[in-house]
Amino acid sequence: MTVSLRAPARLSCLALALALAGCATTAPGPVTIQLVAMNDFHGNLEPSRYTPVNPDGSKAEPIRAGGIEAVAAALQAWRKQDKDLLFVSAGDLVGASPAMSSLWADEPTIEAMNMLGLRVSAVGNHEFDAGRKELLRQQHGGCDSPRPDKACQMRKDYRGAQFTYLAGNVIDSATGKPFIPAFKIEQVKGIKVGLVGVVLQDTRSVVMASGIAGLEFGDEAAAINRAIPEMRRQGADVIVALVHEGGTTKENPMTPGCSQLTGPVVDIVRKLDPAIRLVISGHTHMGYLCSIEGRTVTQAASYGHLLTRIEMTVQKGVGHVGDIKVENVLMKGGDHPADAKMAAFVAQVKESSRAALGRPIARVAAAPVLRKLNPAGEAPLGNLIADAGLAATRKLGAQIGFMNEGGIRKDLEAGPDKVVSFGQAQEVLPFGNTLVVMDLSGAQIRKLLEQQWARPAAATPSRLQVSEGLRYQWDEKRPPGQRVGAITLDGAALEDSKIYRVVANNFLTEGGDNYPEFVKGANRVDTGVPILDAFIDYLRSIEGQGEAQPSFAAGARVIKAD
Secondary structure: OOOOOOOHHHHHHHHHHHHHHHHOOOOOOEEEEEEEEEOOOOOOOEEEOOOOOOOOOOOOOOOOOOOHHHHHHHHHHHHHHHHOOEEEEEOOOOOOHHHHHOOOOOHHHHHHHHHHOOOOOOOOHHHOOOOOOHHHHHEEEEOOOOOOOOOOOOOOOOOOOEEEEEOOOEEEOOOOEEEEOOOOEEOOEEEEEEEEEOHHHHHHHHOHHHHHHHHEEOOOOHHHHHHHHHHHHHHOOOOEEEEEEOEOOOOOOOOOEOOOOOOOOHHHHOOOOOOOOOOEEEOOOOOEEEOOOEEEEEOOOOOEEEEEEEHHHHEOOOOOEEEEEEEEEEEEOOOOOOHHHHHHHHHHHHHHHHHHHHEEEEOOHHHHHHHHOOOOOOHHHHHHHHHHHHHHHHHOOOOOEEEEEEHHHOOOOOOOOOOHHHHHHHHHHHOEEEEEEEEEEHHHHHHHHHHOOOOOOOOOOOEEOOOOEEEEEEOOOOOOOOOOEEEEEEEEOOOOEEEEEEEEHHHHOOOOOOOHHHOOOOEEEEEEEEEEHHHHHHHHHHOOOOOHHOOOOOOOOOEEEO
C-alpha cells in the first residue's frame, strides 16, 4: 500500500504562498493631495487695493489685486494640474461686503463660490451680520429673509450654498447641539479628508447681540478636539482645522516657516490634538505661512488678494501626514487665462448693479479720505463719519457722536473729478447699521473712553472715533482706568454728573467691540436711520465748502501725551 503525499504537499505550498503574499501586503503608498484656501473674502467680487511685500520685507507699490475673476482663473489653471484639488475657506466669505454683493444680500458671492467648487467654509463672525436666520437662508436657499429689499432681488429662485458651512463651537442653547455641522469629510484620491471648522469664541463682542440670540460660542480648540473621534469613526485619514481666528506677524506673508506669529490662534493651535498638523486660519486679514510646535498654520490676507496653496502627503489608512508644503500666491488679473463662465457672471452682476452703484453722491475737496489712524488713534474718515452721525441726530438732541474703527471698511475713494459714487460710499460703511441716540453721564463717557485700553486678551484692537467738539487727552504710561485726561465738549470741561446725549451705531450701542458702557445708556432711541444714509447726506451737506471742507482732518480731537 502506497501513501501519497502530493495533494497535501500542494496544499501546503498554496498555504505557504498565501502566507507569504499576506506578509508582502502593505498599506497603500503615500498619496499627495492639493488644497487651496482663502479667508475673509467679504464679498469683494472686484479687485481692490493691495500692497505687496518685497522679498526683503519692504513694501512695494500698491496694486489692484484679488476679485473673483482672478481667483477663478487661478483655480481653473491649478485644476488642470490636479483635477482633485480641494478648495476650502476659513470664513467671512460674506458680510461687510462692497455694494455689488451687499445690494443683493450677498447672493452673488455665494453663487460665485458655488461656481468655484468651494467645498466647505468655517463660519466667520461676519456670516452672522444679518443674524442666524439669514445665515441659514444663505446656506439652504429661499427668500424668507430679514432683508426682503435685497434677498431674491437679482434671482428669484435663490438656491443657497452648495458648499457646507462649519461651526463646531457654536451651540444652540435650546438644544445643546451644534447650530450647524462641526465637520465634513471629503474624499480626495481615495483619501478621506476630515475638515472641521470653528469661529472665534469672542464672536459675541463683534456681532450684534440680537442677531445671535440663543447661540453660545465655545472654546475653539475644545470643539475641534471633540469632533476628532467621530471623524475617525467615519474613516478620516487626515484632519484639517479651519479656524476663523488668527494672529499677526511682521514676517513676509509669502515666505514659509515664519516663527514670530502672535495672537489668539497660537494658543488655539497649542491645545489641539496631535493628529492635526494643518490649521488654516482667518479673521485678522494677515498673510502668513507659519510653524507652531511642528504644525503648519496659514492665512491668506483678505479680499481674495492671496490664495494659499497646500500640498500634503498622506498615508491612507494609518492617519500619517508626511510633508506639508505651503505657499501664498498673489491673485492678479492676467496671470492665468480667464474663466469665461465667471467673467460672464461678473459682467451680469455689474450690469444689474450699475445704475445703483454709479449714482453720484457728492463732490469732495480731496480724495481718498483715509481710515488709517494717526499715533493718537484718530483718522480723517473716522472723524467724518462721527460728524455725519451727529449731524443726522442733532434734532434729537445729540451732542456727541462715536464711531467704531472696525466698522469703517475702506478708504473713501472718488472718481477723477472727486465725485463720490454710491458704491464708493457703501464700501466704507457696508453693514447696514442704524443710528441710536441715548443718554450717558460725563462719568460714563470717561469710562467709555477708558475702555479703549481695557480690552480682553483676544479682542481685536479698536479705537473710538469722535465727533467735532469733543476733545480729550490720553497717556498710555498712566495706570489702566486713568489713561484719559482732560475731556472737553465745545471748549467746556465735561462734567461727571451731567447728562449728555450721545449717538452711535446700533452695533456699538449693544456693547459691540467690547464697549459694555454703551449698554447702560438711558432713554435710548433707535432712529432707524442707516448710518450710510447719514454719511451720504453729510457728504452732500458739506459739498461746495472747498478747501475748508476737510475740517474733519485727524489731529485735532484726540491728543496723545509725549
